[in-house]
Amino acid sequence: MTVLPQGSPTLVQTSAASAVVVAPAGIAVGEIILLALTHQNQAASADWTLPGGWVRFGTPWIQNDANQRGNMLAYHVVTSADVAAQAAGTLSWTFTYPSGSGRLPGWARRFSGVDTANPDAGHSVGNPASLSGATRTLPGFSVVADNAYLVVLANDQLVSPNAEAASADSGMTQLALVSSLAGADNTTVTRTMLALYGKQLGVAGAAPTPTVTWPAATGASIMSVALRPAAATNQPPVPSFTHSEAGLGTTVNASGSADQDGTIASYDWDWGDASAHGSGVEAAHTYAAPGTYTVKLTVTDNGGATASTQTPVTVKHPTAVAQLGGAQAYVWLADGAGGKQPVDVFTVGDGAGTPTQLLAKTGFVFGHMGESYDEVEGSLEGVTRALMHGADGIMVSLQRTSDGVFFVLNDEAYLDRMTLGVSGGTTLDPRTMTWAQVQGYDQGSYWTKRATSSPRRPYLNFAALLAAYPSLSPIMVDPKTIPSTYFSAILDVMDANGGPARFIAKNYITGTTWRAAAKARGYLTWGYGYGANQGTTEDWATLAPGWDWLGLDVAATQAQWNTALAYGKPVIGHIASSKAMYDSGMSKGASGIMASGVREVRGYA
Missing domain, CATH: 3.20.20.190 (Phosphatidylinositol (PI) phosphodiesterase)
Known part of the structure; x- marks a missing residue:
């Protein structure tokens, strides 16, 4: 599954000891809300107090001098109660900082596709900072899951006059640029800035080490987390098969079956007659007796999901064409084992119709x-x-x-297609003869290709x-x-x-x-x-x-x-x-x- 940021972020812009974080609009159960916060004055022994349901990635970075900075990345898994609370009014949480007020910018945004049971696929350690300098580079760390989403938090104090600006390399996309005091440019005050960047990663391994650059900086810092994607939901396969019958046998072919997110691992054929099941994409079965049977195909994909489909098939004895006449005839076909297989017999001879x-x-x-x-x-x-x-x-x-x-x-x-004991035939006028007299004559020996004089071929x-x-x-x-x-x-x-x-x-x-x-x-x-x-x-x-x-x-x-x-x-x-x-x-x-x-x-x- 792919991790993706959703909707618009909510911002925190304050100079206080607490931050009220409002849930982004449109939250859905199973998403996470990712929060990025930074505080101007991070005391050595102080730490954030998180409201219930929130979990922090890693630990804050602390600079033990006059330019203390405290950064935090935390998450909350959206529940059905959250969705109901947001529908009823405003849903928010308060994050407190015990050691006093300070410039406090923050950003919260929804993410979908995250493994909510274990979202941390790796995070940076050490959170380096400097008292001066316009750039900070993210320390390397290992990402333990494929297709993770890297979120980078960068913090800085901009002294007046200052401009609200930052940039990052390594193909990062800026998700937010938040100031403790809004305004693209400000020439009268010092501000604390928070920049957020994101990047979709590929296979597990080393995380990128981007550099974030500020127009002017004192006390810049940087940290990050890789969000682990949720396991893809295995879609069930779609079974399909064709069949053809000959005599008591049926041949089936399931090559039309498909699995949209994998492959089909096995095929099971239930012939509908309590016999042993068949297997394979193609299979054949011979029934013991004529009738209609329900053939059921069950396919299993490489993720273990199964699906079935079934259809009736009708089989009958093989058909033989027999010339009928005189006593009733019995027609059999020899089977492979030397036995006799009865066949249905039908007569031909009705013609085309009207x-x-x-x-x-x-x-x-x-x-x-x-x-x-x-x-x-x-x-x-x-x-x-x-x-x-x-x-x-x-x-x-x-x-x-x-x-x-x-x-x-x-x-x-004339009766000119017959012989009357004279080679070459004779000529008789049936218009002057009775039917009984005509019946005394035979056409048999006139023809030589197939007919003979015995049996007789009387006139019809x-x-x-x-x-x-x-x-x-x-x-x-x-x-x-x-x-x-x-x-x-x-x-x-x-x-x-x-x-x-x-x-x-x-x-x-x-x-x-x-x-x-x-x-x-x-x-x-x-x-x-x-x-x-x-x-x-x-x-x-x-x-x-x-x-x-x-x-x-x-x-x-x-x-x-x-x-x-x-x-x-x-x-x-x-x-x-x-x-x-x-x-x-x-x-x-x-x-x-x-x-x-x-x-x-x-x-x-």
Whole structure:
């Protein structure tokens, strides 16, 4: 702590045997009042009588001749009673001198930051004086405390005529210059002067030995005391930590903790589960079971002060993505000790949500007929894998059997993505077949990348898809070659299973009949085309304004993409089976991509 003089001093200017010292204004509990007094006639056997509560530093200096001088430095620790007395009126003390009257100047001032239990960090001994001469030098002495404050008292008799002046070297600051008789100059009387100087010291050691110089002097003297600073109050540290959880484990970091007046010496971590505490600025802990636990950090600084903070953390079993189907599965992870750690299992496959929520996702991906590049297109397995690989939605093309069942079938009106025991396939028209007949056919051996003839990949009933994934959204529905006579029936199914908040009506850009029927029921519509056909078979200027969203092949040129983008509508690129194709479409301005290989465009292949 730093010792500092406070407020303004009070002065004593008298020629008497006693001095009334008035307390400086604004005293506060824990401060000291430092008093400096000098007397013209200090008898060899005489000494000051101090009022109660006052203590003198050292002993007075006595010159046993005609020019006797008595100096005193004393202090009083301010109490709450003093503060109350000052608030009620004037607070003062009387200091008496038994051997008669004399010129008696004095000075009292408040000091803060002093060790009130032991304020004396060293004082001068011998208090030298001389009968004549204009200067006196302070004798050296040892200061036993760091950051002490040196107070120097210098006394002199100035014979008439005289000037009220004094100076000191060694970087001292003059705190007061008091005369037994006020007046800057006096040509008629002899006066006794008191000069006070102060200086902030550094590390303990020898005190400065300043010289005080008077304009003219007889009987000058000098003495001093070093005021010991109070021990600094240790400010408590400020704890702070971050945490992150993975599975049943938490990792904590308290590097954000601070101590404004020192350093943090230790960190204690209470994990909140009755286990052994952790230590160190960083620590980790693994809980035995999922749940929410209160982690408490206690930090201790280099002064022994402590402080704590706490926060809840939630841990849970590690999460695994599992393909579900058939019987219930149990999923375990092996731990480091060779045991089994249960994990929570959740399914993926709800998609991005509403069409509006889909558009909010930058670079969304629609699965074309599910995951048609890797799986049999339009199969439940293909849809499942597309969703597991992160598809934001699914697009399906529909066909209708003769008995009114809508099922997933790509391209034209035929079962041309299957074999009927004949290599190379055959052509059957499902519009003339019942659903039972269609179910007898298999798509399996048509594909060679992943699918095989076993197990079977039957055609996917549209209603069965909606039942298998009741929360899947959004879904694009394309009636392909289904006659417009049945558009109302398709829209009825869409209305009954989520309506415009779930489905988007999709068709080739020239499919204005389907577009009109869907818009009449409040559905968003997507019309796709090809860059090579712009301005020829696809009259974009006439057709594009009628669709809510547009589609363009990822292989189209940038100029062709610019034509599509100029209509100010979301443009979806189609059909990408690789990350390179996805990136190409996105770089040309696509809002999202229709992907035949979801796992490829997501970078899983």
